Amino acid sequence: MSKIKIAICGYGNLGKGVEKEIHKSPDLELVGIFTRRNPQTLKTLSSVPILSIKDFENWKDKIDVVIMCGGSATDLPEQVPNVAKLFNTVDSFDTHAKIPEYFDTVNNSAIQAQKTAVISGGWDPGMFSVMRTYADAILPGGNTYTFWGKGVSQGHSDAIRRIPGVKNAIQYTIPIEEAMDQVRKGKNPNLTTAQKHLRECFVVLEDGANSQSIEEQIQTMPNYFADYHTEVHFISEEELLQNHSKMSHGGFVIHSAETGNQNNQIIEYSLKLDSNPEFTASVLIALARATDRMNHSGQYGAKTILDIPPAFLSPRSPEELRKEFL
Amino acid sequence: MSKIKIAICGYGNLGKGVEKEIHKSPDLELVGIFTRRNPQTLKTLSSVPILSIKDFENWKDKIDVVIMCGGSATDLPEQVPNVAKLFNTVDSFDTHAKIPEYFDTVNNSAIQAQKTAVISGGWDPGMFSVMRTYADAILPGGNTYTFWGKGVSQGHSDAIRRIPGVKNAIQYTIPIEEAMDQVRKGKNPNLTTAQKHLRECFVVLEDGANSQSIEEQIQTMPNYFADYHTEVHFISEEELLQNHSKMSHGGFVIHSAETGNQNNQIIEYSLKLDSNPEFTASVLIALARATDRMNHSGQYGAKTILDIPPAFLSPRSPEELRKEFL
Numbered sequence: 001m002s003k004i005k006i007a008i009c010g011y012g013n014l015g016k017g018v019e020k021e022i023h024k025s026p027d028l029e030l031v032g033i034f035t036r037r038n039p040q041t042l043k044t045l046s047s048v049p050i051l052s053i054k055d056f057e058n059w060k061d062k063i064d065v066v067i068m069c070g071g072s073a074t075d076l077p078e079q080v081p082n083v084a085k086l087f088n089t090v091d092s093f094d095t096h097a098k099i100p101e102y103f104d105t106v107n108n109s110a111i112q113a114q115k116t117a118v119i120s121g122g123w124d125p126g127m128f129s130v131m132r133t134y135a136d137a138i139l140p141g142g143n144t145y146t147f148w149g150k151g152v153s154q155g156h157s158d159a160i161r162r163i164p165g166v167k168n169a170i171q172y173t174i175p176i177e178e179a180m181d182q183v184r185k186g187k188n189p190n191l192t193t194a195q196k197h198l199r200e201c202f203v204v205l206e207d208g209a210n211s212q213s214i215e216e217q218i219q220t221m222p223n224y225f226a227d228y229h230t231e232v233h234f235i236s237e238e239e240l241l242q243n244h245s246k247m248s249h250g251g252f253v254i255h256s257a258e259t260g261n262q263n264n265q266i267i268e269y270s271l272k273l274d275s276n277p278e279f280t281a282s283v284l285i286a287l288a289r290a291t292d293r294m295n296h297s298g299q300y301g302a303k304t305i306l307d308i309p310p311a312f313l314s315p316r317s318p319e320e321l322r323k324e325f326l
Numbered sequence: 327m328s329k330i331k332i333a334i335c336g337y338g339n340l341g342k343g344v345e346k347e348i349h350k351s352p353d354l355e356l357v358g359i360f361t362r363r364n365p366q367t368l369k370t371l372s373s374v375p376i377l378s379i380k381d382f383e384n385w386k387d388k389i390d391v392v393i394m395c396g397g398s399a400t401d402l403p404e405q406v407p408n409v410a411k412l413f414n415t416v417d418s419f420d421t422h423a424k425i426p427e428y429f430d431t432v433n434n435s436a437i438q439a440q441k442t443a444v445i446s447g448g449w450d451p452g453m454f455s456v457m458r459t460y461a462d463a464i465l466p467g468g469n470t471y472t473f474w475g476k477g478v479s480q481g482h483s484d485a486i487r488r489i490p491g492v493k494n495a496i497q498y499t500i501p502i503e504e505a506m507d508q509v510r511k512g513k514n515p516n517l518t519t520a521q522k523h524l525r526e527c528f529v530v531l532e533d534g535a536n537s538q539s540i541e542e543q544i545q546t547m548p549n550y551f552a553d554y555h556t557e558v559h560f561i562s563e564e565e566l567l568q569n570h571s572k573m574s575h576g577g578f579v580i581h582s583a584e585t586g587n588q589n590n591q592i593i594e595y596s597l598k599l600d601s602n603p604e605f606t607a608s609v610l611i612a613l614a615r616a617t618d619r620m621n622h623s624g625q626y627g628a629k630t631i632l633d634i635p636p637a638f639l640s641p642r643s644p645e646e647l648r649k650e651f652l
Binding site for chain 1: 425429456462510586588590591592593595597599605607608609612615632633634635636639641642648649651652
């Protein structure tokens with residue numbers, strides 16, 4: 001059987017994750033890495049061709065699926081509508097509020113070219129979306145709670161780094177155990193994001209900076225920290241690099257509902273990830289397989305993981321899945 | 327919009343669960359309950375027609391999906407291949423070892439009639455199968471562990487009841503916390519079913535029965551208890567009825583794998599169910615909606631939950647799912 005030919009577009013943490021993990025899928029074959037940078041300057045782990053994104057046209061018919069590994073802020077909205085005119089694509093677009101608009105734009109490109117573009121893969125959006133959808137469909141009228149963490153929030157870390165006197169900083173979002181316990185007991189509390197999470201900050205100061213003033217500036221920062229219980233710890237740069245450079249993350253989707261005569265039914269899904277980008281990459285790889293199958297079965301246009309049968313993500317045959325996994 | 331017309335076949339705990347929960351899905355409509363018994367003798371909660379399974383022929387074109395609520399031992403293998411010649415069906419066939427054979431038989435009936443028959447719905451097989459498939463597809467080369475309980479095992483309870491001197495009994499399967507902890511820590515232990523679960527038995531004795539001998543008979547019973555850590559408690563009939571009549575159950579699917587350079591990635595899905603039959607019924611109701619959609623999109627024959635996009639189970643529009651659930 002011929003392998004599904006995969007290309008990576010964008011060589012940051014996510015692209016590197018795809019490159020590292022794709023060998024675990026023997027039915028897929030990495031055929032190239034596309035970059036906006038000068039291809040000559042890129043050092044990769046594998047020996048596949050490194051190409052400029054300007055070369056995409058020349059690779060038509062030589063690639064089955066492009067895994068788009070750029071960021072959601074500017075890369076993906078700019079690249080995917082163009083790349084989806086030439087290739088099937090998978091991406092991890094995660095700006096929740098802009099998904100409907102992004103979907104429409106990508107859908108227009110892909111439908112016209114009879115390509116399949118799976119958007120917003122990964123874990124949230126992605127596997128968490130799948131869990132929210134199943135839970136709500138199976139137990140309608142219940143409440144679904146999403147908790148994130150423990151994990152680094154890049155946006156919040158950046159916000160701290162912008163404060164004058166801060167040399168470096170990292171911010172962890174941590175789910176509040178007490179809130180999770182209430183949910184797991186079926187108490188169906190009303191919880192804001194701030195009531196579900198606390199924020200822990202590790203900050204390295206510039207020489208001579210005033211720690212008390214900086215702590216106050218963090219804890220009162222509107223939108224980012226003011227509504228939250230926020231803990232601030234000042235540490236040395238060495239400690240930051242040594243103990244806080246892992247890209248771990250995770251979270252919980254908990255759905256609680258009643259059936260019959262006051263019977264509590266609780267569904268819980270959780271991820272505990274040492275490497276957020278490697279896990280996201282792993283989801284995108286499985287989705288690339290599914291994208292190729294969707295395209296072969298004539299399902300063109302933009303799709304999400306909610307539109308894809310679970311079996312399409314698996315390399316195993318329907319017979320094996322029924323025998324061993326059902 | 328016209329509602330999807332649903333019938334129930336079989337009026338035990340599962341059929342009653344479907345009857346109780348279907349009103350939460352306003353897009354579905356219960357139109358009849360079929361029984362092997364004399365319909366005149368059946369007392370139901372709802373006021374829909376109660377019909378003999380001999381009348382199925384007369385209801386052709388008046389039902390979209392029949393939810394088959396009989397048992398896996400004899401009812402479903404006998405009924406579903408026949409009913410699937412007339413209607414789309416959903417069932418909860420759960421004899422894992424016989425699924426491939428059952429699939430083929432049902433598939434033959436349904437394909438010829440251009441009907442869709444979703445087999446083995448529920449939670450295991452069912453939602454747990456979905457979780458095993460996703461996890462293995464996303465993190466290939468990892469280990470998937472399924473733990474059941476705490477919940478009543480009907481087969482094991484029956485085995486105890488057959489011992490002379492036992493008046494009544496109930497057996498709980500309980501996952502061993504220590505084994506779950508090892509798995510959650512990514513230690514990838516090799517565990518037999520007996521190493522994952524202990525068995526707790528609550529037994530009511532006949533007058534004059536010898537408790538010591540009965541405890542020994544239980545603990546040494548081959549296949550059922552001999553390989554397990556088995557605890558036996560003798561209680562009164564009143565206590566059994568009062569404290570052990572809930573049909574609670576649940577379980578865990580935990581997948582553990584490494585990515586990159588020794589990064590542990592843990593996926594966990596769990597169910598904590600006060601009512602096993604009402605939850606299973608809820609899954610079958612969502613699958614009935616999906617079955618109708620599969621049939622309308624020309625997907626005939628036997629299918630499993632692994633073949634169905636998550637969005638097909640939901641009453642919500644694709645737009646709403648992308649906006650609110652993705």
